[in-house]
Amino acid sequence: MTLVLLFFPVALLLCFLLYWAGARLSYLRQPKTVPxxxxxxxxxxxxxxxxxxxxxxxxxxxxxxxxxxxxxxxxxxxxxxxxxxxxxxxxxxxxxxxxxxxxxxxxxxxxxxxxxxxxxxxxxxxxxxxxxxxxxxxxxxxxxxxxxxxxxxxxxxxxxxxxxxxxxxxxxxxxxxxxxxxxxxxxxxxxxxxxxxxxxxxxxxxxxxxxxxxxxxxxxxxxxxxxxxxxxxxxxxxxxxxxxxxxxxxxxxxxxxxxxxxxxxxxxxxxxxxxxxxxxxxxxxxxxxxxxxxxxxxxxxxxxxxxxxxxxxxxxxxxxxxxxxxFFQPVAHLLTLVLCAVLCAAHGADIADDGVRDALGTITAAWPLAIALAVVSIGPFVLWGPIYRRDRAPDRSLLVALLWGLALWLYAYHLFPASARALGRMFRGRGGWAKTRRNAEVVTAGPAALES
CATH class of the missing domain: 3.90.550.10 (Spore Coat Polysaccharide Biosynthesis Protein SpsA; Chain A)
Structure with a gap:
């Protein structure tokens, strides 16, 4: 059952890697614009x-x-x-x-x-x-x-x-x-x-x-x-x-x-x-x-x-x-959240059936797979760091650029709550919005946030 559930996030990861590789290659090979x-x-x-x-x-x-x-x-x-x-x-x-x-x-x-x-x-x-x-x-x-x-x-x-x-x-x-x-x-x-x-x-x-x-x-x-x-x-x-x-x-x-x-x-x-x-x-x-x-x-x-x-x-x-x-990026984020919850529940059931020692032994045995998944999940974000440094921040060190890339991976997780909130608003029939408040504004006369 767990292997079946793992198939879906792995498939989503492969789609992400393919898209990232195409985007990175396109960026590195971008032609100069003739004015x-x-x-x-x-x-x-x-x-x-x-x-x-x-x-x-x-x-x-x-x-x-x-x-x-x-x-x-x-x-x-x-x-x-x-x-x-x-x-x-x-x-x-x-x-x-x-x-x-x-x-x-x-x-x-x-x-x-x-x-x-x-x-x-x-x-x-x-x-x-x-x-x-x-x-x-x-x-x-x-x-x-x-x-x-x-x-x-x-x-x-x-x-x-x-x-x-x-x-x-x-x-x-x-x-x-x-x-x-x-x-x-x-x-x-x-x-x-x-x-x-x-x-x-x-x-x-x-x-x-x-x-x-x-x-x-x-x-x-x-x-x-x-x-x-x-x-x-x-x-x-x-x-x-x-x-x-x-x-x-x-x-x-x-x-x-x-x-x-x-x-x-x-x-x-x-x-x-x-x-x-x-x-x-x-x-x-x-x-x-x-x-x-x-x-x-x-x-x-x-x-x-x-x-x-x-x-x-x-x-x-x-x-x-x-x-x-x-189109389906928010759907993929929501599906990933659901799958994570199901996988956690499945692991909880395994612990209940096999005992804590056997369940932990199974998890520990899978550490090479876990490391491989971490590398291919985090690596694409980290690799944007040196490219960004080259084009937008050449005065910063390579180490700083790599840390920025790592932070970009963590930053990407905001898409999950955003997608969940968006779906919730659609279920409630909420379609209105107000502008995002400018940084120079101390106060605002009207609403400055998405209606909840």
């Missing part, structure tokens, strides 16, 4: 805002400074603070800054609904003869900072320079990774743990996730993210024609879902790793778990697309397998 000319396109930045007075002025001002030809559409989702007032003040003196106002009960329905409002207002703004294939929409978080050369990279021949490309996702970095006191109100130990948490998020996004996305470029299943997401307007039009709106209302993973619709509609998506957008890493475990629960629930919501992905002629066989693997 294009941003003047060949018209650029519109969508900045969803809900209670963002702490960061919105700096974000809008920076976008206008670095990309003077672009238009910035700040979407105020009925904020309780001064967000709308700040953006309106900027718009009064700059014709390239636009305030999209939303009010309850038609506001606070999710990020996708806010982006759809900006899409509608952009359509009203554009002249009738606009070349919508040349117009690119970029979604930037309210705290996002886009690399100054980003537009040149995303319009190169391998990206929007090809008419087949409908979307481009760029690398994401944590801007506060070198902040020595991310929690200034706390002492040394709490700040040390907070620094490590931000560092691990930077490793996750700028190395591990990039490898995953570069692997997806080979399988034709690149996912769009919520920050640094570029989409061709004509591709959004095609989705809106088929689905009534580009971003699906109420979706908790509206970015990844948009990418699915784009590929199902016949456009390709690519990932550009040579440029980046930065955002704040979360120094508090509770906020991180809130964010990841929302993402896990969004993943589970996307499982309903599995039949369409399997039947689509726009997904190749490898793309179907990769997409299904992504």
């Amino acid at each position: 294009g000319d941003p003047r060949d396109f018209d650029w519109h930045f969508f900045v969803p805002c809900r209670d963002e007075e702490a960061v919105v002025e700096a974000t809008v001002t920076r976008l206008r400074r670095d990309f003077p030809a672009g238009h910035v559409w700040a979407i105020d989702d009925d904020s309780d603070d001064r967000t709308a007032e700040i953006v309106a003040g900027l718009a009064a003196y700059d014709g390239h800054v636009h305030l999209v106002r939303r009010q309850r009960p038609n506001a606070r329905l999710g990020k996708g609904a806010a982006l759809n409002a900006a899409y509608d207002q952009l359509n009203q703004f554009l002249p009738g003869g606009a070349d919508r294939a040349r117009i690119v929409v970029c979604v930037i978080d309210a705290d996002g900072q886009l690399a100054p050369q980003a537009l040149a990279h995303v319009c190169g021949p391998a990206a929007f320079g090809s008419s087949d490309i409908g979307g481009v996702q760029i690398n994401v970095r944590m801007r506060n990774v070198d902040d020595r006191r991310p929690l200034p109100e706390h002492g040394r130990l709490r700040n040390a743990l907070a620094r490590l948490l931000v560092r691990l998020q930077d490793m996750e996004f700028s190395v591990s996730n990039v490898g995953m996305q570069l692997l997806r470029t080979r399988t034709g299943s690149v996912g769009l993210g919520g920050n640094g997401q570029f989409t061709r307007l004509i591709a959004l039009d095609r989705i809106a024609e088929a689905e009534r709106r580009p971003w699906q209302r109420g979706a908790l993973l509206e970015d990844y879902e948009l990418g699915l619709h784009m590929i199902l509609g016949g456009y390709q998506i690519t990932h550009v790793a040579d440029t980046w957008v930065s955002q704040e890493g979360l120094p508090r475990t509770r906020r991180l778990l809130t964010q990841r629960t929302r993402w896990a629930q969004g993943n589970l919501q996307c499982v309903r697309y599995a039949p369409r992905v399997i039947a689509s002629r726009h997904f190749c066989g490898r793309g179907v397998l990769e997409t299904l693997y992504t």
